[in-house]
Amino acid sequence: MRKITRPWRTFTQAVLLGILCCGLFVDANAAETKPNVVFILADDLGFSDTTLYGTTKFYRTPNMERLAARGMTFSRAYASSPLCSPTRSSILTGLSPARTDITAPVCHLPVARMKATQGDAAPPNKKAILPNSATRLDTKHYTLAEMFRDNGYATAHFGKWHLGPEPYSPLEHGFDVDIPHWPGPGPAGSYVAPWKYPDFDPQTPQEHIEDRMAEEAVAYMEAHRDEPFFLNYWMFSVHAPFDAKQKLIDKYKKRVDPNDPQRSPTYAAMIESMDDAVGTLIDALDRLGIADNTIVIFASDNGGNMYNAVDDSTATSNAPLRGGKATMYEGGVRGPGVVVYPGVVEPGSRSDEVIQSADFYPTLLELLKIEKQPEQLFDGISIVPALKGGKLQREGIYTYFPHSPGVPDWLPPAVSVHRGDWKLIRLFYNGENGKHRYKLYDLKHGLGETTDLAAQYPDIVMELDAMIEDFLVDTGAVLPRPNPNFDPSRYDPTLEGKATLKGGANKPTAKTKSKPAAPVAGWQPQGTCELSIDGDELVVESTGGDPHFYTALPESANAQQPSARSFTLRFTMTSNANDAGQVFWHEKGVAPSYFRDRSVPFSVTPDGKPHEYSIAFTSEHPVVGIRIDPATSAGVMRISDIRLTNQDGEIIHAWEF
Known part of the structure; x- marks a missing residue:
């Protein structure tokens, strides 16, 4: 059994330890026969979020242009899914998400499910019952990292993972190093320090996570410059939460065109920090003299996020493509794609061939002249013919x-x-x-x-x-x-196709005030809803999209919580709004932005009649706040008798109206 290495606080410290313990002596001539591989995966970066395709006037990505000048840019580079975890599973296995069973970004949830399962039920307004995605990348898969490790490569993962915590982390899937060893769906709290990674502290105030990740990756390359390495640099950028360096936000505020659908200064600043990280990696390859012996792949895990509200606008636009992240239209699955391999791929070349995430694994095998495992199966194909300027022979790609x-x-x-x-x-x-x-x-x-x-x-x-x-x-x-x-x-x-934007960002309306609405009976309305009291009921009026409301628990409720921290939130609700709901909880000492990591969905019966709902959940720390998302569509919900109970059914706190 191979040893699993714990994550380091900084890679620089680890390098010093490695030199003292075992030295770094390899055959330089052997390294020349094995090219290094740097795989850069952006998160939620859309087709029109770079300057590679002539589709943006607002963003600036000079380092992406530098990278493209060294290799081939693909105009039809597809993610295997319109959401992140499925695509990530596809890259690491060469398989479709239909085969890995990870079809939704749920790998941060507490339950560990290796296989997809049939769904149990659906509300009466839905024609289909949806399956339940797997929540972990099964270690039975022979991953890309394991292939590299078994062929003499040093392997390291930097950045976002979102395929499961230990024992399903990068360290159990073939990587020797994992920094910052974080299983969540986005950065821990924020991009700009202070952040909330358990074993990864900022070195300076206001340090940007992408700057730091690039610095750590460069230190890794410096340590392994004389041996072949596989560096998996999976960016946190440009996934929510939306924050950036203030000086960059101020810079883009001066460039805003109110008639351009791409007009969020914050998002543009995030794009620039992402591009800076690409530049840092390119510069390091050049400085270390290993650029000519390094394959670089750049891709995105899905289309651009067009639906969250940022700076009184949407995050971005994927025009001329339709739709965005989480949709089956082109804007949800088509993104930027660049492959660099000096001596094999013509610099500054372009291709209109169709490629997909599952193609990278078999492609790297062919480029490195490594045979696949005897029983290994791929849904992707090698795109080497396209990299050499030719056509691909494929029947089609599937999403x-x-x-x-x-x-x-x-x-x-x-x-x-x-x-x-x-x-x-x-x-x-x-x-x-x-x-x-x-x-x-x-x-x-x-x-x-x-x-x-x-x-x-x-x-x-x-x-x-x-x-x-x-x-x-x-x-x-x-x-x-x-x-x-x-x-x-x-x-x-x-x-169909009519849901409003997350955060209510279609246009400023009475429902999307810049000034927060006042709490109602202790519940703070947020997103696309308004609250009021009618008798003993909390009335929720939703315009669709992302209606939700939050309340903090009093200290008296904290004192009554069980040590096992198993809870059930119970309430009665009458609803005419379609779609399922969700309950989130806020744990003590954990940033509220982590709500996305702590949630339980529940089915809603939108028949205009009262129904009892019981949503069970467990927490690692004392629960200090509750958020209810009663629907995603427009409608009116009337809620009463809200109470939080422990595992024995005893009431910890009840809300009265």
Whole structure:
């Protein structure tokens, strides 16, 4: 059994320890035969978030341009999923998320589930019951890092992981080093220090995490310059929370064009810090004299986040593509892609070939002349022919996303195939009489996916759907299934693609005031809702998108909490708003931004009748606050008899109206 190395507070300290303990002596001639590999993965970076494609006037990415000048830029680089964890699993295994079973970004949740499972139920306004994603990357997979390690490479992971905490961290998946050893879905608290990583302290006040990560990565390259290394630099940028260096925010405030959909100074500043990190890595490769023997890959884990509110705007725009992160349209899955390999890939070249996240593993095997394992299977293909200026021989690429986030450009659970310029989306059980529904697009003549050609070309729909069916069978995908409790009278097809923005950022309205609304009976309305009291009920009026409200627990409730910290939040709710709800909790000593790490979803029955809801959860620290997200769509909810109980059913605190 190999030794699992604990994360270091700084890599520089580890280098000194390594020199003292064992030395760093390798055969330099052997290193020349094995190129280093630097894999840079941005988080939520959209197709139009760099200057590589001529689609932005606002952002500045000179280091991305430097990188592209050294290799090949792909105009059709696709993530394997419109959300992060599935794509990350695909990169590390060469498999589709349909096969890894990670189809949703839930790998930070407490429950450890290795396989996807069938869903139990769905509300009557939903046509399909969604499956439950796996919540960990199973260690049975022979990962990219394990392949490198077994072929004489030093391996290190820097940055975001989001495929599971120990025993499913990078240290159990082939990496010798993991900094900052953080399993969450985004940076711990903020980008600018002080941050909240358990074993990774800032060195200076206001230190930016991307600057620090790049510094640590450079120290690693310096230590391993005389031996082959695989450096997995998975950025936190530009995922929420949205904050940045103030001097950069001020810089971009002067450049804002109110008519440009890309007009968030904070997001532009985040883009620049991301680009600076790329520049730091390039400079280090040059300074160390190893750039000519290093493969560099740059990609994004999904499309740009068009839906969160930032600076009285949206985070970004993926135009000319439709949609963004969490959608099946091009803006959700197409992003920047660059591959550099001196002597193999022509500098400054471009390709329109279709590539996907699962392709990188088999591609690196071919470039390094390493054989795959005897029983190893890939859903991706080697893109070496494209890297050498040729064409790829592939039938199509598939995107499996059996989920339905409540964002603008929303779609029911779906799977898609790209074949050449054709793209077919199958919407599970969303047609008439429980049949599937289809959207067909010709991307060559309609990149914006505004014209659905399914009715016009039924033969192409049949051909592409047969490909989809073969893919689903081959991967053994756990599929959505028809909802036997579906009630057509409660289904509103006009809601498709009509959800409002997270944080209510469509445009300033009475529902999205810059000044926070006053608390109501101790509950602070947030997002896209207003609160009021009617008798003994808390009335929630939602405009859709992200309605939620928060309250802090009194000290008396903290004193009554059990040591086991198992709780159930109970309440009665009458609702006519579609979609599921969520309960979040705030733990003592943990930043409120960690709400995304501590939540439990619950199904809502939107029939206008009172229903009892009981949401159980456990915490690591005393619970000091509760947040309720009662829906994601527009509607009115009336809530009463809210109480928090312990594992024995005893009331810790009750809220009266």
